[in-house]
Amino acid sequence: MAYKDYLEVDIxxxxxxxxxxxNYFQARVGDAxxxxxxxIKSGSNSIDMTNKKMTFYGKDSNATPFAAAGxxxxxxxxxxxxxxxxxxxxxxxxxxxxxxxxxxxxxxQGEDGSDISTVNLTLxxxxxxxxxxxxxxxxIPELEKTRTKINQALRExxxxxxLNQVESMKTTVGAYTDLIEQHAVLNKPETVDLINGxxxxxxxxxxxxxxxxxxxxxxxxxxVKADVANQLEKARIKHEWYKxxxxxxxxxxxxxxxxHISNIAIGYILGWAQFPEKxxxxxxxxxxxxxxxxxxxxxxxxxxxxxxxxxxxxxxxxQCSLDRNTNFGQIGLxxxxxxxxxxxxxxxxxxIFEYSFVVDSSQLK
Numbered sequence: 153m154a155y156k157d158y159l160e161v162d163i164x165x166x167x168x169x170x171x172x173x174x175n176y177f178q179a180r181v182g183d184a185x186x187x188x189x190x191x192i193k194s195g196s197n198s199i200d201m202t203n204k205k206m207t208f209y210g211k212d213s214n215a216t217p218f219a220a221a222g223x224x225x226x227x228x229x230x231x232x233x234x235x236x237x238x239x240x241x242x243x244x245x246x247x248x249x250x251x252x253x254x255x256x257x258x259x260x261q262g263e264d265g266s267d268i269s270t271v272n273l274t275l276x277x278x279x280x281x282x283x284x285x286x287x288x289x290x291x292i293p294e295l296e297k298t299r300t301k302i303n304q305a306l307r308e309x310x311x312x313x314x315l316n317q318v319e320s321m322k323t324t325v326g327a328y329t330d331l332i333e334q335h336a337v338l339n340k341p342e343t344v345d346l347i348n349g350x351x352x353x354x355x356x357x358x359x360x361x362x363x364x365x366x367x368x369x370x371x372x373x374x375x376v377k378a379d380v381a382n383q384l385e386k387a388r389i390k391h392e393w394y395k396x397x398x399x400x401x402x403x404x405x406x407x408x409x410x411x412h413i414s415n416i417a418i419g420y421i422l423g424w425a426q427f428p429e430k431x432x433x434x435x436x437x438x439x440x441x442x443x444x445x446x447x448x449x450x451x452x453x454x455x456x457x458x459x460x461x462x463x464x465x466x467x468x469x470x471q472c473s474l475d476r477n478t479n480f481g482q483i484g485l486x487x488x489x490x491x492x493x494x495x496x497x498x499x500x501x502x503x504i505f506e507y508s509f510v511v512d513s514s515q516l517k
Contacts, residue, residue: 157230158191158237161258161270163199186242189228192260198236201226205261208242210275213251222246250277389413396441399482401428404502406483408441415513419446421453421483422506432459433497436475436484447515448480453507459485461501472505 192199201224208222224238231237240258253275260268389411396406406423425437440448454473461468470487474480485503 158189160191160193162193162195163260163268163270164194186247188240188242189230190224190236190238190240190258192236192238199260201233201236201238201260203263206238206240207259207261208240208246208256209259210256210273211254212247212277213249213253215254216248218246247277252276392445394441394445396423396439396483398425398438400435400437401431402426402435402437404438406438406441408445410442410445417446417511417513417516419509419511420506424502424504425485426502427459427485427500429500430498432470432485432501434484434486436478436482438483440474440481440483443479443481445517446511447517448474451509451511451515453509455507457485457503457505459501459503461497461499463499468501470503472503 192201206222206224207219209217209219211217222240222242224240225231226233226238228239231239253273256273256275258270258273260270262268392410392412394408394410396408398404398406402425404423404425406421406425409420409422411418419442421440421442423438427435427437442448454471456469457472459468459470470485472483472485475482475484
């Protein structure tokens with residue numbers, strides 16, 4: 153069973169077109185079990201009909217009312233309660249006379265007893281077919297409920313009860329009139345004076361005080377919010393990465409990292425450098441990746457590293473640090489002992505280095 157076999161009933165967006173239900177609604181005058189396949193929707197969403205009840209209301213062409221008639225099921229191919237695809241069964245004998253029904257509609261009742269009604273339906277019962285159209289005027293079944301209750305209440309009252317109520321009302325009005333004359337209760341002018349003299353000024357004062365209190369609370373809340381945002385910003389941890397450039401024929405890599413915590417920063421300079429032949433006795437091999445971020449004039453950084461020449465040469469201890477002559481803009485390698493003139497530096501070599509430091513906000517650029 154496809155969606156096209158179901159009549160769409162939208163409880164929120166009624167349409168004004170007339171719908172011929174010959175292909176949806178199989179019924180004739182006197183049918184024992186007429187039914188109509190419906191797709192219950194609200195806008196573009198299907199309504200879950202699980203644990204809901206559905207009834208049919210209306211008046212036939214003789215103005216005979218039918219209330220709370222029929223019910224639905226999902227016992228035919230294609231039906232699905234959760235998707236709002238149902239088959240509504242009309243009770244036996246409901247179509248007694250051909251002609252146009254008046255104020256016909258479906259009503260859906262939820263588990264909590266709440267009612268949702270569709271818009272009015274135009275229903276024509278013919279000897280050979282049933283036609284139905286949807287109008288744009290929603291029908292409100294609650295009005296019918298109220299009218300029924302009022303009629304029932306009036307039937308239960310008799311003339312004597314009405315007379316008794318009138319007499320009781322007269323007695324009450326008379327007693328209250330006596331109290332007014334005795335100044336035991338306020339009359340209208342006195343009530344107006346009391347309101348203008350006491351109640352209204354008190355209400356104005358209370359309103360003013362509430363406005364002042366609201367303004368004060370709003371101001372304090374804004375201040376607290378701003379302070380919290382400021383503290384969170386101060387406590388936020390930020391990471392920065394920068395890269396340096398290799399110099400003087402050296403290859404490898406050099407990186408700088410800054411970790412900001414509150415008003416201090418933790419820094420790292422690390423990397424790997426490969427030196428060409430006859431170059432590593434005294435050489436600046438890379439730029440300082442953090443030179444533009446940190447004032448290194450009072451930051452001790454550098455130390456001995458193990459230089460590893462290629463070939464059969466022994467490992468050498470060298471000094472690796474920032475070059476003050478370049479305003480700490482470059483990092484270099486120097487001889488760390490007294491044998492500067494006897495140091496053999498012919499073969500190519502390489503080092504691995506890492507230095508860390510901590511600076512405060514005054515040392516950040």
